[in-house]
Amino acid sequence: MTVLLTSDADGVRTLTLNRPHRKNAIDAELWEALRAALVEAGEDRSVRALVLTGAGGAFCSGADISQRVSGAHPLYRMRTLTEVTLALHELPVPTVAKVTGIAVGAGWNLALGCDLVVATEEARFAQIFARRGLSPDCGGSWLLPRLVGLQQAKRLALLAETIDAEEARALNLVTWVVDTGTVDAFVDGLTARLVASAPVALAQTKALLNEGAEHTLREALASEARAQAVNFATADVPEAYAAFAEKRDAHFTGRWAVPGRTAGRSEDKT
Incomplete structure (x- = not known):
């Protein structure tokens, strides 16, 4: 069995x-x-x-x-x-x-x-x-x-x-x-x-809530800022805004939406 x-x-x-x-x-x-x-x-x-x-x-x-x-x-x-x-x-x-x-x-x-x-x-x-x-x-x-x-x-x-x-x-x-x-x-x-919800945003939210009881307010705010940066790097945020403007349901994928480097481009010097 x-x-x-x-x-x-x-x-x-x-x-x-x-x-x-x-x-x-x-x-x-x-x-x-x-x-x-x-x-x-x-x-x-x-x-x-x-x-x-x-x-x-x-x-x-x-x-x-x-x-x-x-x-x-x-x-x-x-x-x-x-x-x-x-x-x-x-x-x-x-x-x-x-x-x-x-x-x-x-x-x-x-x-x-x-x-x-x-x-x-x-x-x-x-x-x-x-x-x-x-x-x-x-x-x-x-x-x-x-x-x-x-x-x-x-x-x-x-x-x-x-x-x-x-x-x-x-x-x-x-x-x-x-x-x-x-x-x-x-x-x-x-x-x-x-x-139907945005998968990356849900993952970030779950982690924030799980960690929140152990954090000070300052630590929680820093974690929230990092989580929002992750969320804004997905296609789900512009999709949510577009769906709101068009009065339709959003289609969330969690897809990464930050453009990559141009092929063959040399690395930035620091």
Whole structure:
């Protein structure tokens, strides 16, 4: 059985965790497949948005603790989890978690690592680590305080409570809660809007927001100035202006629009 399903449609790549018999608990094979798939998605310019979801009515029940543990030191085993988390966080395209059923432990933190989270009404969430004698991983200790504040983060992590989709939304851990029957159409519409946007500008915006919590205002302003310089070097800015003037939808490509040097021209002297 293929543990990670990959599909592409209209610029959207969907990665589906496919171990439904274990509620998509992630074993060593799936961790490796997920790492490779995220790196590949980041390098594929045809991918304009990414959806992470699970098969069989569950998102992910966390790491598969039923799997036989190898003799390697836990720090080495954790390296793959670290690389998956960073690859997801640093992916230059918008990411959407489509959560049906349970999302617990590392599975929930993978969802939180996405830029947007769409959950169905029956979705359930838990930072289950404390019940397993463990502490949060996959970025949970970094993500939770930034999303809900320190006190609520401690409540979720220390008590390992299970919360429903509506409470998760109230805590800013879910972006939208939708009916199960409409979740696919909702995510399709959402990703279509993302794909229609300027890809370079979205990548710059995502990076600015991710970095902003760690920056001073002065540092953030400097980063914004650099990002705008990158944006103005694409064909998307003049296309947006033209579309506005012509009262039509813009067609964004992310194409580099700075003229190159004339062939045969000697290098400038300094």
